[in-house]
Amino acid sequence: MGRRSSQHVVVVGVPWLGQNRKWVGIALIISGLLPLTATGGPSANIVGLPLGPGLRMDPYFVEEDNLGPPELSSSGTFPTLMRNISVNAGQTAFLECQVRNLGAKRVLWVRHRDVHILSVGPNTFTNDPRFYSRVYDDEGIFILEIRKTVKLDEGPYECQISTKPTKTFLVNLHVTVPSIRISGESSIRHLEQHSSLNLTCTFTTEESATNPQETNHQVTWFKNGQMISHPGKRLTIFTKDQSELSSYTLVSHFVIDGVTLEDSGSYHCESMASRSDPVRVHVLVDGESPNAWKTNGAIAALTTTLTTRYHDCTTWILPIWLILVHKVPECLWI
Known part of the structure; x- marks a missing residue:
């Protein structure tokens, strides 16, 4: 009697998918898998796509995977994550933070004691050649390298994500003088x-x-x-x-x-x-005493001093003195 009416699924803006339901299912499956594999590399530059294990859209430090998303404090700031590292003076310190979902944001390394921006991404902003910035985009790793460390380098350094408010990962550097x-x-x-x-x-x-x-x-x-x-x-x-x-x-x-x-x-x-x-x-030498060695050393030092004085004197003063007064200058007297 009556004809069964055919129903079509129509996706707004993509009408042809209504007649290809299996492709819709495949597309949904693929889109569901992508966020699980993208963590911090080039794919993280896609703004608005949820990435990372928790399908989060906002930039965050990997340490938050175990702690969960941070909550804003009453002052409107995020809590600060922290790590401590120690090196011997003269060694190279590697300060590292790892970021996911960076997108269009930037990562900065800031020295806490003078609020000096040391690097932005791979670019270093300091005249001190001991500081060097390394960036590994695929892993989202940002490293501040401090070579030939000294005691003055000791203190906190901040890895900052340029969000509002700023997200901060604090690295406390301890420099030991052996x-x-x-x-x-x-x-x-x-x-x-x-x-x-x-x-x-x-x-x-x-x-x-x-x-x-x-x-x-x-x-x-x-x-x-x-x-x-x-x-x-x-x-x-x-x-x-x-x-x-x-x-x-x-x-x-x-x-x-x-x-x-x-x-x-x-x-x-x-x-x-x-x-x-x-x-x-x-x-x-056979028969020589330590006191004799000290005496010989003193005589050698005196000889060196007199030779130096004689050279300085004869180079500049002696010719002029002889012309003027025809006498031996006092700088040659012993």
């Missing part, structure tokens, strides 16, 4: 020929300031500023790890058997960009 020294009360050692030279270098720092990935820390020895890379037949170097729960300690022994005059010189040790004060080693 202790490294060569044992002994005197910085001068006198040795008889054919005796043994034994120097002990102790390096100590906080355990938290060491990089767990660097498992091959060593103590390096130097003579007259030149690294001693290959111990010889008479030279022995051995280093022991004597770390405790709260500190990291290396003890290195430097031994030369049967010293000769050629072993005289200035020795120091280094580890993790830290350097000890030098120790001066003097091998005595």
Whole structure:
């Protein structure tokens, strides 16, 4: 009798989908999967598309995945996330934050103590060449690199997302100054020929300031500023790890058997960009006393001083003085 009326699903603006219902279903499935895979890379630049594990549309730090979306405080600001890192003075500090759903926003690194903007994205804004900005777009990772750290670098640094209000991730940098020294009360050692030279270098720092990935820390020895890379037949170097729960300690022994005059010189040790004060080693000639060496050193210093004074005097003053008064200038008197 009556004809069954046909019903078509019509999507506003896309009428042809009404006759292709299966393609509508496929499109919905794909659109549902996309947000699960997009986290922070180039796809995060699409404004208005919900991204990330929680299908959030707003930019946020990955640490919020475990804490949930932050709520505005009574003052209209977001709570600050925080992380602590420690390095030894002289090492490189890597301050890192990771952002999802950045979109058209920007990420800034700001030094807290003077509110100095150090970087915006990959661009660095400081005359200090030790600071360098690294950006890994695919992972949404922003790193502020501080090379050859000093104690003055210590303090909080803010990774900021340019939202309103600003979202902040705080990194507290702690710079530890290690202790490294060569044992002994005197910085001068006198040795008889054919005796043994034994120097002990102790390096100590906080355990938290060491990089767990660097498992091959060593103590390096130097003579007259030149690294001693290959111990010889008479030279022995051995280093022991004597770390405790709260500190990291290396003890290195430097031994030369049967010293000769050629072993005289200035020795120091280094580890993790830290350097000890030098120790001066003097091998005595047969029958020579340490006091005689001091006297010879004083005479050498006096000779150097007189030579310098004579050179300065003869270069400028002597010709003029001789022309005017025909006398020996006082700067040559002893």
